[in-house]
Amino acid sequence: MPIFYGTEVTSRLMLGTAQYPSPKALAEAFRRSGAGIATVSLRREAGGEGGAGEAFWQMIRDLGIPVLPNTAGCHSVREAVTTAHMARELFGTDWIKLEVIGHADTLQPDPFGLLEAARILSGDGFKVFPYTTEDGVLGGRLLEAGCEVLMPWGAPIGTGLGLNNIYGLRSLRAQFPDVPMVIDAGLGLPSQAAMAMELGFDAVLLNTAVAKAGDPAAMAEGFARALEAGRLAYEADPMEPRDMAAPSTPVLGLAVLE
Amino acid sequence: MKIHVNGTAQEVRATTLVAALVELGYGEARVATALNEAFVPATARAAQGLEPGDRLEILAPRQGG
Numbered sequence: 276m277p278i279f280y281g282t283e284v285t286s287r288l289m290l291g292t293a294q295y296p297s298p299k300a301l302a303e304a305f306r307r308s309g310a311g312i313a314t315v316s317l318r319r320e321a322g323g324e325g326g327a328g329e330a331f332w333q334m335i336r337d338l339g340i341p342v343l344p345n346t347a348g349c350h351s352v353r354e355a356v357t358t359a360h361m362a363r364e365l366f367g368t369d370w371i372k373l374e375v376i377g378h379a380d381t382l383q384p385d386p387f388g389l390l391e392a393a394r395i396l397s398g399d400g401f402k403v404f405p406y407t408t409e410d411g412v413l414g415g416r417l418l419e420a421g422c423e424v425l426m427p428w429g430a431p432i433g434t435g436l437g438l439n440n441i442y443g444l445r446s447l448r449a450q451f452p453d454v455p456m457v458i459d460a461g462l463g464l465p466s467q468a469a470m471a472m473e474l475g476f477d478a479v480l481l482n483t484a485v486a487k488a489g490d491p492a493a494m495a496e497g498f499a500r501a502l503e504a505g506r507l508a509y510e511a512d513p514m515e516p517r518d519m520a521a522p523s524t525p526v527l528g529l530a531v532l533e
Numbered sequence: 534m535k536i537h538v539n540g541t542a543q544e545v546r547a548t549t550l551v552a553a554l555v556e557l558g559y560g561e562a563r564v565a566t567a568l569n570e571a572f573v574p575a576t577a578r579a580a581q582g583l584e585p586g587d588r589l590e591i592l593a594p595r596q597g598g
Contacts (some may be wrong), residue, residue, distance in 0.1 A: 291597060291598030292598070294598070301596075313595065315595070315597045317593060320539075320562065320564050323558030323562055328564065329594075345598065361566075432598070460598075482598030485542060487545045
């Protein structure tokens with residue numbers, strides 16, 4: 276299983292906690308999928324003591340798996356860094372899924388802000404999981420900044436489009452073969468997660484595809500099985516595709532019947 | 534004095550952050566705080582004074598992807 280900053284996780288599925296139809300549906304999706312990490316966030320608390328935050332936190336603790344807080348919604352380095360510090364205190368972990376968004380419609384990472392924030396947070400002792408693009412130069416700079424994990428997007432957050440740039444992802448994987456890599460965002464179907472595994476990625480992080488499915492628990496399990504299948508295929512050293520047909524049944528010994 | 538709590542103007546009597554949290558009902562709540570866009574650790578709240586017009590953010594765990 277993948278090792279992130281020295282911690283081996285129990286599954287290649289990292290699952291978000293937002294948008295489920297109910298807390299029960301969320302818990303069931305985690306149970307059936309065996310997801311290894313739960314992503315969480317932080318927002319304004321209106322309820323004071325006993326507010327929604329406390330109830331949510333209790334439910335997440337009951338899952339019994341590591342949490343990965345995010346800086347979702349942050350568009351500036353300052354916002355992201357401050358949010359990360361607040362998350363570290365709130366969740367008691369130095370893991371942070373670093374999002375610095377550069378464009379409101381595509382939710383594309385801002386590569387310049389991301390790199391700057393990653394450098395600051397790594398210096399502050401955080402273990403940064405950067406939500407990035409498939410850009411290999413940026414990936415290299417993030418590693419130099421202290422990141423030990425890269426999380427390239429498959430497609431824009433919430434789209435379900437899958438792996439939009441296979442070449443770019445394959446190239447990134449090949450450039451840094453020993454760096455744990457997670458496809459983060461854009462997946463809609465288990466087959467896309469299987470493909471991510473077949474390309475050699477170590478894990479996937481998704482939320483909407485499960486939470487917005489008609490049956491979130493079944494979809495979560497579907498993703499978990501697809502990840503297993505894809506990883507098995509990757510480890511099995513797949514055949515090379517070719518353009519021309521090649522008969523699998525021996526030609527030698529074929530009867531002459533005309 | 535009037536300060537802004539999570540974007541809403543509110544009157545508080547407290548002059549420190551820790552006292553303001555109690556006054557606003559967050560005494561024992563699991564929250565993280567930022568004052569004027571700067572993180573204030575829980576251990577620093579008692580020493581953190583408040584000024585009129587300060588912008589206080591009080592955040593709690595929430596669902597995220």
